[in-house]
Amino acid sequence: MSRLKEIREKRGISVAGLAKQSKVAYSYIYEIEQGTKSPTIRTLEKLAAALGVSVAALLDEPQSRAGGGGGTVKVSVPLRG
Numbered sequence: 001m002s003r004l005k006e007i008r009e010k011r012g013i014s015v016a017g018l019a020k021q022s023k024v025a026y027s028y029i030y031e032i033e034q035g036t037k038s039p040t041i042r043t044l045e046k047l048a049a050a051l052g053v054s055v056a057a058l059l060d061e062p063q064s065r066a067g068g069g070g071g072t073v074k075v076s077v078p079l080r081g
Contacts, residue, residue, distance in 0.1 A: 005033040022050035
């Protein structure tokens, strides 16, 4: 999830700082940014709140990366039973 890293870096927040503010594990944030883990909606809410942005902002790819707009974002949300 490159958008998370982009927003975090733009705000001058380290992964450790975001982990502390969001109460999400450092390693989990790193894995989300690397694309090896898919965050739950609750995790996205925590990260967005800590960064001061909407969940949609974390999911939205900038037009320069999405080829001019109209792209879709695939999000995997684990179901709890």
